[in-house]
Amino acid sequence: MAVSASRVHETRVVARIEATAGVVVLRMQAPELAAIARPGQFVMAIPPGEASAAVALGLYDADAESVSLLFFVAGKRTKVLAALRPGEPLVLLGPLGNGFDLRDAPKDVAIVAGGVGIASVLLAALELLRAGARVRLFYGARTARLLVERERFASAGCEIVLATDDGTAGLRGFVTDALASAHMPALILACGPTPMLRATATIAASANVPAQLALEETFACGVGGCWGCVVPLVQESAQAPHFPKTRDGIVRARICAEGPVFSASELRW
Amino acid sequence: MVRPPVDLSVNVGGLALRYPTLMGSGCYGTGAEFAPFADLSRIGAIVLKSATLAPRLGNAMPRLVHTPAGLLNAIGLQNPGIDWLVEHEIAALGGMPCPIVGSAAGFSVDEYAQVCGRLDASPEISAIELNISCPNVASEGETFACDANLTASVVRAARAATRKPLIVKLSPNVTDIAAIAREAERAGADALAVVNTVRGMAIDVERWEPRLGNVAGGLSGPAIRPIAVLAVYEVARAVRIPIVGQGGIANASDALEFILAGASAVGIGTANFLDPRVPERIAVELAEYLASRNLRAISEIVGRANAGFATPEQREGDAG
Numbered sequence: 063m064a065v066s067a068s069r070v071h072e073t074r075v076v077a078r079i080e081a082t083a084g085v086v087v088l089r090m091q092a093p094e095l096a097a098i099a100r101p102g103q104f105v106m107a108i109p110p111g112e113a114s115a116a117v118a119l120g121l122y123d124a125d126a127e128s129v130s131l132l133f134f135v136a137g138k139r140t141k142v143l144a145a146l147r148p149g150e151p152l153v154l155l156g157p158l159g160n161g162f163d164l165r166d167a168p169k170d171v172a173i174v175a176g177g178v179g180i181a182s183v184l185l186a187a188l189e190l191l192r193a194g195a196r197v198r199l200f201y202g203a204r205t206a207r208l209l210v211e212r213e214r215f216a217s218a219g220c221e222i223v224l225a226t227d228d229g230t231a232g233l234r235g236f237v238t239d240a241l242a243s244a245h246m247p248a249l250i251l252a253c254g255p256t257p258m259l260r261a262t263a264t265i266a267a268s269a270n271v272p273a274q275l276a277l278e279e280t281f282a283c284g285v286g287g288c289w290g291c292v293v294p295l296v297q298e299s300a301q302a303p304h305f306p307k308t309r310d311g312i313v314r315a316r317i318c319a320e321g322p323v324f325s326a327s328e329l330r331w
Numbered sequence: 332m333v334r335p336p337v338d339l340s341v342n343v344g345g346l347a348l349r350y351p352t353l354m355g356s357g358c359y360g361t362g363a364e365f366a367p368f369a370d371l372s373r374i375g376a377i378v379l380k381s382a383t384l385a386p387r388l389g390n391a392m393p394r395l396v397h398t399p400a401g402l403l404n405a406i407g408l409q410n411p412g413i414d415w416l417v418e419h420e421i422a423a424l425g426g427m428p429c430p431i432v433g434s435a436a437g438f439s440v441d442e443y444a445q446v447c448g449r450l451d452a453s454p455e456i457s458a459i460e461l462n463i464s465c466p467n468v469a470s471e472g473e474t475f476a477c478d479a480n481l482t483a484s485v486v487r488a489a490r491a492a493t494r495k496p497l498i499v500k501l502s503p504n505v506t507d508i509a510a511i512a513r514e515a516e517r518a519g520a521d522a523l524a525v526v527n528t529v530r531g532m533a534i535d536v537e538r539w540e541p542r543l544g545n546v547a548g549g550l551s552g553p554a555i556r557p558i559a560v561l562a563v564y565e566v567a568r569a570v571r572i573p574i575v576g577q578g579g580i581a582n583a584s585d586a587l588e589f590i591l592a593g594a595s596a597v598g599i600g601t602a603n604f605l606d607p608r609v610p611e612r613i614a615v616e617l618a619e620y621l622a623s624r625n626l627r628a629i630s631e632i633v634g635r636a637n638a639g640f641a642t643p644e645q646r647e648g649d650a651g
Contacts, residue, residue, distance in 0.1 A: 069367035070608065108606050114401055114552045114581075115604045138399070155368050155607070280395045282402055282604045285368065287360035289380070289409045290395040304419065305386060305411045314388055314409060319364070 071095045071105075071154045075146050076128060081210035086144045087122065089130045090152060096124045098157060101164060101186035102253075102276050102323045105156030106284040107131065109142040117143060118281045118318070120182030120253070121157060123214075129154075132181040132211065158284055159322045160301070162186045162274050167195060168248030173220075174200045174241055174262050176254025180211060182276050182322075183253050184218075191219045198223060198247065202237025202258070206230035238262055246271055250326075254278070263326035273326035279317045286319030293317055299328040337618040338628035341375070341596045343573045344521025345496035346430065346458040348375035348596060351586075351617070351629050352610045353524075353575055355600025356381055356434040356460060356500070357406060361420050362427055368607035372428035373614060375596060379421070381436035381462040384445055386412040390467060391544030396533045401552025401579065402601050403531055405467040405545035408436055413449045421453050430457035432498065435489065436465055443475075444488040451493035461489050461520075464502035464527035466549045476502035476511060476527070483514040490519030498575060500524035501566070503555070508562050509569035516570040524575040524598060526562045529555045552601040553579040560588050567593020568639035581609060583616030590629065591636035 073090035081087055095105070099121045106116040117139045123130035135144045146152060164186060171190050173183050180201065190197050202225040203209045209224055209231055216222055223240045224232025233240045238261035241250075246269045252262040253276035266273035279291040292314035295302050301320045302313040312330050315321065341351045352375040359365055362377040371377070389409025396403040410416065413435075424431050433450035437443040443461065450456045463485055464476035475481045486499055499515040501508055503526040512523055528549025533542040559578025567574055576594025580586050581602040589597050602609040617629060626632065634640030 113605060114601065115397055116606065137397075139397075153606070280393060280397065282395050282404065282601075283358070283360075283364070284604075285360075285364045285607075287364040288358055288395075288404070288604070289389065289406050290404055292389065292392065292394070292409065303411075305415065312388070 069155060071156070073152050073154055075148050075150050075152055077148060078146065081132070082207050084135045085132070085208070085210050086135065087130055087132045087211070088143065088146060088152070089128050090154065091127060092129045092154065093127050095154060095157065096126060096129050099124050099129060099185070100157065100161040101189055102161035102182055103157040103159045104182070104322065105131070105154040105158060107143060108153040108155070109139045110152070111142055113139050113142060115139065115282060116155065116284065118284050121185060122181045123184055134178045155285070159318060160320070162251055162276070162323050164189055167193065169195045170247045171195050171249045171251065172198045172200060172241060172244070172247040174237060174250060174252035174254065174258065176202045176237055176258040177208065179252070179254030179276070179278065183251060184211070184214065186251055187215060187220055188218055197221070198244070200225070200237045200241045200244070202226065202254070204228065236261065238265060241265055250274070252276065260331070263329065266326050274323050275326050275329070276323045277317045277321055281318050284318045286316050289316060291317040293321070293324065294330040295324065296328050296330055299325070301328065337621045337626070339614055339618060341630060343458070343496065343575060343596050344498060346376065346432070346498070346522070348430065350375040350614045351590070351596040352613060353378055353432065353596060353598045354603065354610065355577060355598045356462060358600035358603055361424060362431070365603065365607050370611055373611045374429055376430040376432050376457070377427065378432040378460050378598070379434050380410060381408055381434040381465065382410050382413040382416045382446055383408055383436050383438070384413055384442045386410065386415065393542060393544055396542045396548070398533060398550065398554065401550050401554035402604065403533055403543060403548040403550050404528070405543045405548035407467050407545060408465060413446045417449050417453050421455050424455045431455055432458045432460050434460040434462050436462045440485050440488045443485050444492040447489045447492040451495055456495065458496035458498060459489070459493055460498045460500055460524060461486065462500050462527070464500050466502070466504065466528055466530045466547065467545055473502055473504065476500070477505050479511055479514040482511050483518040486515050486518035486520050496521045498522040498524050500527055502527050503558055503562055503578070504530050509565045512566040512570050516572050520572060522573045522575060523566060523570065524577060525566050525594070526559050526578050529558060551579065553581060555579050556585060556588070560592050563589050563594050564592040564637055567634055567637050580613070581605065583613045583620060586613050586617060587620065590633055593634040593637045593640045595630070595633050
C-alpha cells in the first residue's frame with residue numbers, strides 16, 4: 063500500500079489568460095503532472111482560502127514543463143481560481159480518471175465539444191494529429207463569444223465546424239445537428255453537456271461508429287471515494303465496478319473513477 | 332529545554348488510535364482511493380462506507396449539491412452487499428497502515444446484526460460503526476436513530492453479534508439526542524459517533540424541481556459544525572462512553588471545539604473533498620497547540636469546556 067502522497071502537485075501559476083469574459087486558461091509549472099497526464103483526464107484543484115470543496119477541471123493542455131486548465135467562472139470556487147495570478151501557488155491532485163482510449167485510433171476522427179467541454183479534448187486532438195489522423199472538431203456554444211480557443215485547435219491542424227444557439231457563428235442550432243449531416247468519421251470523441259452527449263451517442267449508434275463520451279458531473283471527492291457521481295452501465299462493460307450482478311443487469315459506475323470517459327454503447331442512461 | 336513528544340493517541344471504546352482522527356464513513360472509500368493523496372500512516376482510522384446485507388444500487392442522480400458552506404448528499408447507501416465487501420474489498424485491506432472500522436447499515440434489527448456478524452469475523456476490521464442514522468434511504472434508514480426504543484433494540488442485537496468495539500452513529504435530526512445516546516450506551520455501545528448529516532434540500536429555481544434525485548439529502552461541512560458541537564456537548568453530559576465528534580471539521584481549531592465539548596476523537600469527512608491532507612495537518616496542529624500549552628496528551632483536554640462532563644478518563648485525569 064502506497065503511503066506517499068505521490069499525486070499531490072504543488073504547482074505555481076505561470077500564465078493566466080482570459081479567453082473571453084468569464085473563461086480563464088491557467089497555466090501551471092507542473093513537470094511531473096505534465097509527464098504522466100493523458101488526454102481526457104482531469105485534476106482536482108484546491109482553491110486557496112475558505113472553499114468547502116476542490117474543483118474538478120479537465121486537463122486542457124500540456125507541454126514538458128506545464129499543464130493548462132481551462133474553466134468557466136461559474137461559482138464561488140471557480141471565482142477564487144480565476145483570481146489567481148502568475149507566481150501564486152495552486153495545489154492539484156491528479157491526474158485522475160481514465161481518459162480517452164486512443165490506442166489503435168483510426169485516421170478519421172470527429173471530436174464533439176460543447177461549452178466547457180472544450181477543456182477536455184485538446185490533448186486528444188493533438189495526439190491524434192501527431193499520429194497522422196484527420197481530426198474534425200464540431201464545436202458548439204450558446205454564442206460566438208463563448209467559442210473560445212478556436213485558433214489553438216485550428217493552428218494544430220483541426221478542421222473546425224461551429225454551431226451556436228443564436229447563430230452568431232457557424233450553424234444556428236445544436237452542434238450535433240452539424241455532426242449528423244457530416245460525413246461520418248471512424249471514431250467519435252465527445253465532451254459537453256449531457257443532452258449533447260446523448261445526441262452524439264444516438265448519431266454514433268445509428269451510423270455504427272464507436273463513440274467515447276467524457277461525462278460531466280458534480281463531484282465531491284473526485285477520486286472514487288464517495289459514490290456521488292455515478293452513471294448506469296451494462297453489467298458486461300469492462301468499466302463496470304466489480305459488483306455482484308443486479309436483476310436488470312445494470313451497474314452504476316463512478317464517473318470520476320471508472321470514467322469520466324465511457325463507451326457510448328455501454329451507457330444505459 | 333527539549334519538550335517531550337505530545338501524545339495524540341486515543342482509545343475510542345477499545346479502538347486504539349495513534350491519531351485522534353477517523354475518516355468519515357462514505358467519504359473515504361476503502362482508503363485505497365486516497366492513498367495517492369494522503370499519508371494513511373498519519374491518520375487515526377478509516378471508517379468504511381456503510382454496507383447492507385444485500386447489494387444496493389443507491390439513489391438516482393443527482394446525488395450531490397455544493398452549498399455555500401457545505402455539501403448536500405443523497406447517495407443512498409450504494410454498496411455491493413456485505414458478503415462481496417468482506418471477500419473482495421475488506422480482504423485486500425490487510426496492509427493498511429491504520430485501523431479499519433467497518434460500517435453496518437440495514438433496514439431491520441436482524442439485518443444490522445447479520446452485517447455486524449460478518450464484520451466481526453473479518454480480521455482486517457478493528458471496530459464496527461453502527462450507522463443507524465443515514466438520512467438518505469427511502470424508508471426506515473434513519474428511524475432507528477430517531478427513536479430511543481429502536482436504538483436500544485438495534486444496538487442490543489449488534490452487541491450480541493460482535494465483541495469488537497461498537498461505535499453507534501447518532502442522528503442530529505432528533506428532539507433530544509442525549510436521550511438516544513443514553514439508550515445506546517445502556518444497550519451496549521462502546522462509543523458514539525456524533526453526528527451524522529443534517530437533513531436538507533436544495534431547489535433548482537430554473538427548472539422548478541428539487542436538485543437531488545432523492546429530493547432530501549444530508550448536509551455536511553462547515554454549515555453544520557455548531558449543530559454538531561452542541562450535540563457532542565449534550566451527549567457528553569449524558570453518557571460515560573467515548574464520543575467521536577464530527578460535523579464540518581476542517582482544521583485543528585474546529586477539532587478542538589469538539590474535543591473541548593467532550594469528544595475523545597474526531598471524524599473528518601467533507602474536508603477530505605477540499606484537501607485530502609487536512610487530517611494530517613490537523614494532527615500536526617493539535618500537537619503544536621498542546622505543546623504550546625505545555626500539555627502532554629490530547630486526552631487531557633477532552634471535555635474541558637463542558638462543566639457537566641465526566642468520563643472515567645476525565646475523572647482519572649482530574650485526580651492526577
